[in-house]
Amino acid sequence: MKTQNQKAWFFVLPVLLLVAFNALIPMMTVVNYSVQETFGNNVFFWHGVGWFEDLLNSERFHAALGRQILFTTIILLIEIPLGIVIALAMPRKGIWVPVCLVLMALPMLIPWNVVGAMWNIFTLPDIGLLGYLMNTTLGIDYDMTQDPFAAWVTIVTMDVWHWTSLVVLLCYAGLVSIPDAYYQAAKIDGASSWSVFRYIQLPKMKQVLTIAILLRFMDSFNIYTEVFVMTGGGPGNSTTFLSIDLVKIALGQFDLGPAAAMSLIYFAITLLVSWLFYTLMTKDDGK
């Protein structure tokens, strides 16, 4: 028998209110700004989709988006395989397990802005440990405040250092959940270590890897704090990613309309890619 009871809605109400105040209403404000023009004094004029058109045709946006995509691609290509390799190499039993886990978790426990500051000091050519070592001891020209390539290498290295652990820990959790019988059966079946990885470990890690890639995509696509602290988007505009550009427009130039339009497009891209990826990765799971 089916009972019709509408009381359940009341239980959902508090959450609804909470979400409304911390997500829906701020979001709608942004939508509101994105279709209006203002010349100050709190006077707004209807501007239609003008800001969106301007933005999509703007070279500055294209460049920032390009840098953003390049950055995310690079760090995913490094962090995911590296994370898998480290997870495979970690011990499964014994006293080294907690040691490895703690060492792995350490970078993730450090606040973003501290990471940025640490790496900034670390790489300064005259006083930083790495910067000094590279320039003076090894004689390699390395100055991320001057050279865009050095800035990119530094930011990528920093992100790899900061976040590969997340991939490692997720993959490790997937790996330790594989019963011994699988490895024993594979041994008996004469499987090579590549086959063991391809047919046992990788399929068992698929779900955690999906989550890892998703988290790393979203997080790297929205990267702000570390880069802001380290390079502030420079040298020039070479490390001005979408979020940094957005803050420049919104808070530097106080162009609320364009900034709001950019936020929405930025959000839409992140959402769309995440959704597409997740749907593709999980489409076979139900069968």
Place this chain on the structure above:
Amino acid sequence: MAKITLSDLKHSYYDNPKGPDDYALKEIDLEWSDGGAYALLGPSGCGKSTLLNIISGLLTPSNGKILFDDKDVTHLPPNQRNIAQVFQFPVIYDTMTVFDNLAFPLRNRGVDETTVNTRVMAIAEMLEVTDMMGKKAAGLSPDNKQKISMGRGLVRDDVNVVMFDEPLTVIDPHLKWKLRSKLKELHQKVRATMIYVTHDQTEALTFADQVVVMQDGEIVQIGTPVELFERPAHTFVGHFIGSPGMNVLPCEVRDGGAFFENTLITLEGEIEQGTGTAQIGVRPEFVTLGDHGLPAFVHKVSDVGRHAVVEAKVGHETVKAIIEGEAPLQGAATHLSFDPSKTRLYRDGWIATRAAE
């Protein structure tokens, strides 16, 4: 196919075992002939899985040797021993199809595709899984998954021995029976040596020609299901096999006879010389209620369908009897008699009467 010899096998999981308690396997000497169906039976923790892993090569024993047809394989890795093993939980390769799963052990050994095809189809036919060959193995039901993992073991024609490690644990009861008879049928068809590890006596007794009963890392008895039932060599075997298990009663040995509650009990044969705690063992199947014998009263009656299990009190001791037909009432006074040819004396658990000629 091969004869398997285990000689002076011991295994400890500790690096420096001190006493006998540190050994998971105490001392195993066994010979299994080619093409036989054997079962290793014992409670959890008795060392049967350890023994199995030693035979398959997943573990190297601390001491002793394993021979396959007189060839020493003690230090060979599993993939060089030509063995197959079916695990408690079905191991299948989720991302592969059923066909690829069955073909996997052959392809890994570089067998050509035509042979792979014929072998896989032959095995699939035997297991009755031909209709699911193209399906992803991940979506199968547990019993079909277990069939596929059995199939991976049987698909190779060079296997020395196929080992089953409690393979029916996760299978639904009504399918257990089906898979068990399938297994028996497969054994008759492929004629490979098969070793079946279980703690379930029904599985062991129905599958095997010969059952090895283990306890605390030791073999207590090796025999056919009938031998284990009729003449348990150890009270543990008597107790572990049978439902309910053998009655084990305290007794006193004097003047060459065994006395239970001050009554002389006739045994199957002469008592062997020796010391140790003496006990009388008799299966409930061989205890009858009647007008003569040990005075007792009926303490509890449980009707299990085909027959009734009567628990009778003799003094402070409980004796179980299986009664066909009408069972006596609870509290009724009665007399018990034991079938002399099936009543034996045990010393420290081990049988201590000579078998009747």
